[in-house]
Amino acid sequence: MPATSKATRESHARVFDLDVQSLRELNQALHNLTAGSNETAWEVLNPKGNHSVAVGVDQPVSIDVRGSVGYYCGGMNSGSAITVHGSAGPGVGENMMAGSITVKGDASQYAGATGKGGLLVIEGNASSRCGISMKGIDIVVHGNIGHMSAFMAQSGNLVVLGDAGDALGDSIYEARLFVRGKVDSLGADCIAKEMRPEHLDLLQGLLDRAGVTGVKPSEFKRYGSARTLYNFNIDNADAY
Amino acid sequence: MCGIVGLFLKDKALEPKLGAMLSEMLVSLSDRGPDSAGIAIYGATSGNEAKITIQSPKPDRDFRGLDAELAKALGAPVSIAVKSTHAVVRTTPDKVDAAREALQLLRPDVRIMGAGEAVEIYKEVGLPEAVVDRFDVRKMTGTHGIGHTRMATESAVTTMGAHPFSTGADQCLVHNGSLSNHNNVRRELVREGMKFETENDTEVAAAYLSSQMAHGKNLGEALEGTLSDLDGFFTFVVGTKNGFGVVRDPIACKPAVMAETDQYVAFGSEYRALTKLPGIDNARVWEPEPATVYFWEH
Numbered sequence: 406m407p408a409t410s411k412a413t414r415e416s417h418a419r420v421f422d423l424d425v426q427s428l429r430e431l432n433q434a435l436h437n438l439t440a441g442s443n444e445t446a447w448e449v450l451n452p453k454g455n456h457s458v459a460v461g462v463d464q465p466v467s468i469d470v471r472g473s474v475g476y477y478c479g480g481m482n483s484g485s486a487i488t489v490h491g492s493a494g495p496g497v498g499e500n501m502m503a504g505s506i507t508v509k510g511d512a513s514q515y516a517g518a519t520g521k522g523g524l525l526v527i528e529g530n531a532s533s534r535c536g537i538s539m540k541g542i543d544i545v546v547h548g549n550i551g552h553m554s555a556f557m558a559q560s561g562n563l564v565v566l567g568d569a570g571d572a573l574g575d576s577i578y579e580a581r582l583f584v585r586g587k588v589d590s591l592g593a594d595c596i597a598k599e600m601r602p603e604h605l606d607l608l609q610g611l612l613d614r615a616g617v618t619g620v621k622p623s624e625f626k627r628y629g630s631a632r633t634l635y636n637f638n639i640d641n642a643d644a645y
Numbered sequence: 646m647c648g649i650v651g652l653f654l655k656d657k658a659l660e661p662k663l664g665a666m667l668s669e670m671l672v673s674l675s676d677r678g679p680d681s682a683g684i685a686i687y688g689a690t691s692g693n694e695a696k697i698t699i700q701s702p703k704p705d706r707d708f709r710g711l712d713a714e715l716a717k718a719l720g721a722p723v724s725i726a727v728k729s730t731h732a733v734v735r736t737t738p739d740k741v742d743a744a745r746e747a748l749q750l751l752r753p754d755v756r757i758m759g760a761g762e763a764v765e766i767y768k769e770v771g772l773p774e775a776v777v778d779r780f781d782v783r784k785m786t787g788t789h790g791i792g793h794t795r796m797a798t799e800s801a802v803t804t805m806g807a808h809p810f811s812t813g814a815d816q817c818l819v820h821n822g823s824l825s826n827h828n829n830v831r832r833e834l835v836r837e838g839m840k841f842e843t844e845n846d847t848e849v850a851a852a853y854l855s856s857q858m859a860h861g862k863n864l865g866e867a868l869e870g871t872l873s874d875l876d877g878f879f880t881f882v883v884g885t886k887n888g889f890g891v892v893r894d895p896i897a898c899k900p901a902v903m904a905e906t907d908q909y910v911a912f913g914s915e916y917r918a919l920t921k922l923p924g925i926d927n928a929r930v931w932e933p934e935p936a937t938v939y940f941w942e943h
Contacts, residue, residue: 454917473916473930492930494916495900513900513932532932533897552897552935 418446418469428455435485438464452478454494459487465504479506482523498525501542514551517544520561526615533570536563539580545615555582556592564611566620574628582628583608585620596631646796647821648674649808651882651912652922653789653889653941659908659923664785668777670911670918671792675773677914678794681807682776683768685817685884686790690762695738698758698766699748700731700804707752708732718747729779730804731758731767738762741814756805756842761815763788763886768807788943791884793819800845810848812839813855815886820847821899821914822878830875850875854883868892868938882912883940890940897935904928910941 421431431449438444447468452458456476459468462485470478473491483502492510501520508516511529518534520542527535527544533551536544536558545564552570555563558580568586575592581604582595591597600623608622650670654660664686671682701707708727715734716723723744724735736744741760748755758766767780773794777783793808800806809817824830827846830853835841839852853875857867864883868890871881880899883890891912893901904911904919906928913919916930933939 453920454915473920475915475917492916494902511932513902514898533935552895 418448419444420448420450422450423453423455423458424451428458432457432460435459435462435464435466435468438462438466440464442466452489452491456494459485462487462504473510482506492529493527497527498523498542501525511548512546516546517542520544524614530567536561536580539563543611543614545611545617547617549586552589553592555580555595558582562607562611564608564615564625566617574630576634577630579630581607583611583622583625584628585625588626588628591628594631594634595628598627598629600625600627646677648677648794648914648918649792649819649821649880649882649912650674650914650918651789651791651819651884651889651891653910654787654908655910656908660788661786663787663790665783666922667790667792668773668783669921670913671773671794672777673918673920674794674914678796679772680795680797680802681768681770681804682773682792682794683766683807683809683819684777684780684782684790684792685759685764685766685809685811685819686782686785686787687763687815687884687886688765688785688787690886692762693737694735695741695760695762696765697734697736697741697744697748697760698731698764699734699752700756700758700768701752701754702730702804703754704730704732707755711752714751715744715747718751719743728767728781730769731780733765759809759811759815759817761811761886764811764815764817764884766809766811766817768793768809769804770802770807788887789884789889791817791819791882791889799823800843803843805843806845808847809884810845810851812848812852813858816851816855816858816884818847818851818854818881818883820850821880822894824850824875824877824879826876846877850879850881858885864888864890864942865938865940868940872936872938880914885942888940888942890938891933892938893933893935895936901933902930903933903939904930 449470452472452474454475458478460480463483465484467486470489475494477496479487480499484504487506489508493508493512495514498506501523503522505524507526512527512531515534516531517525518537525544527546530548531550535550535554537556539558539561541561549567555574559578565584569588571589572592574595605622712725808819811817824846827849854867880893
C-alpha cells in the first residue's frame with residue numbers, strides 16, 4: 406500500500422452535518438461499519454447538544470465531533486476514538502467497553518458511568534458522579550470532579566488532576582482513585598492509601614495515555630476501598 | 646423529567662426578541678415533557694398599571710363584557726386583552742386585591758395565573774409548540790422570562806398543574822424534580838395565610854419563596870432557604886419583577902446548564918436549549934453547582 410494512502414483517507418473524512426442529516430443516519434452509518442473498512446475517519450458537524458451522538462460504535466475508527474453534545478455521547482463505545490471538540494452532557498462514555506473518548510471541554514454528570522474498558526479523558530471539569538459504578542474503564546480528568554464520584558466503583562482507574570467534591574468513592578469496591586488536588590470528603594469505606602512504586606508506574610502510564618505532560622505521579626494521592634463493607638458485620642444487625 | 650428554561654436579558658436591544666428566544670428554547674426541550682407547557686414573561690412596567698393574567702375553561706363566555714363589569718365593581722378603569730384561554734386584565738395597582746375578589750364573584754370559573762406590574766403567565770396542557778402558538782408568545786417583548794415543559798409525576802395533568810406557578814406579585818417559579826415534604830410545608834404556609842390552588846409540590850415551593858420574600862428576604866436569601874427547608878429533588882428557576890434566580894438541591898440529579906454573555910444570562914435543562922442563542926459559541930457555559938444560589942437583578 407502506498408505510504409500516502411492513510412493521509413489521503415484522513416483528508417477525506419466522512420462528514421455528517423447534523424443540521425441536514427439525522428442523528429439516526431449518522432449512528433446507522435457508524436453501525437454499518439465492518440472490520441477493515443476504509444472509512445476510518447469521521448467528522449460530525451453541528452451536534453448542538455444532540456443526544457446519543459456516536460453511541461455503540463464497534464470499529465476502530467476516529468470520530469471528531471465539532472461542538473457540544475447532549476446525553477450519552479459515545480455510550481457503549483467499543484473501539485472507536487471519539488473526540489468531542491466542545492463539552493459533553495450527562496453520561497458521556499456510559500458503559501464504554503474499549504477505545505477512547507476525549508472531551509475538550511467539560512463533562513456533565515456521570516461521565517464514564519459503568520464503563521468496562523477504554524479510556525475517557527475530560528480536558529475540562531467533570532460534574533457529579535464521575536465514574537459511578539465504573540467496572541474497568543480508565544478516566545482521566547484534567548480539571549475537577551463533582552460530588553459522589555466513583556460511587557460503588559468496582560475496578561479501573563480514576564485520575565483527577567484537580568480537586569474532588571464530597572463523598573468521593575462512597576461504597577467503593579476495587580477501583581483506584583488518584584487525586585492531585587484536595588478532596589472535599591471521602592465517602593463510606595473509602596480511604597487514602599499508600600502510593601507504592603507500582604501505583605506510580607500505573608499512574609505514569611495513564612497520564613501518558615491521556616497526553617498529560619508536566620505532571621508527576623508523585624503529586625497525587627491514592628484512594629481506595631477499606632474493604633469493611635464487603636461482608637456483613639453482625640454488630641450492624643440492629644440497623645436492619 | 647420536565648424541561649425548564651430561563652432567559653434574563655442584559656442588552657435592551659434583545660428585548661423585542663425575548664418571546665421568540667424563550668419560545669425557541671422551550672420548544673427545543675419538548676421531548677423532556679409532553680404533558681403541558683407554560684411561560685412567564687416580564688414586560689415593561691409603567692408604574693401606574695397592574696396586570697392580572699386570568700384563565701378560563703370557557704373564554705368566550707367568561708371574558709365577554711368582563712372589562713365593563715370589573716370596572717364597575719372596582720370603580721377604576723379596566724382593560725382586557727384576550728389571548729385564547731387566557732386574558733390579561735389591566736387596572737390600577739391599588740385594585741389588584743379587589744379585582745381578585747371581584748373576579749371570583751363575577752366569574753367563578755376563572756382562575757388567576759398570576760399578577761403584578763410586569764409579569765404575564767400563559768400555560769396550558771399540550772406541547773410547547775402548541776402552547777407558544779396559542780398565546781403568540783414569540784411576539785412578546787420583555788426583559789426576562791422563564792418557561793417549563795412538563796412530564797407530570799406527582800399531580801394531575803391540568804392547566805393549573807402546569808408551570809410556572811405564581812404565588813406573589815410578579816413572582817413565579819418553574820421546577821424540575823419532585824418534593825417530598827411539600828404537604829408539611831404547605832400546612833405551615835396555609836397557617837401563615839398563603840392560599841393554594843392545587844395539590845402540586847411546585848406550587849408549595851413558589852409559595853415558600855413568596856412567604857420568605859414577604860418576610861423581607863431578597864430573592865437570593867429566599868432561594869438559600871430552599872436548601873434547608875425543602876426536601877426532595879429540585880432545580881428551580883425563579884423570576885421576580887427585576888430578578889432571575891437558579892438553585893439546585895445538594896444531590897443535583899436534575900440537569901442544568903447556564904450560559905452568560907454581555908447580552909444575557911440563560912438557563913436550560915440541557916445545552917440543546919441554548920444552541921440558537923446569539924453568541925452562544927463564545928458564551929461562558931457552565932453547569933450550576935449543587936446547593937448554590939445564583940441570581941441576577943436589573
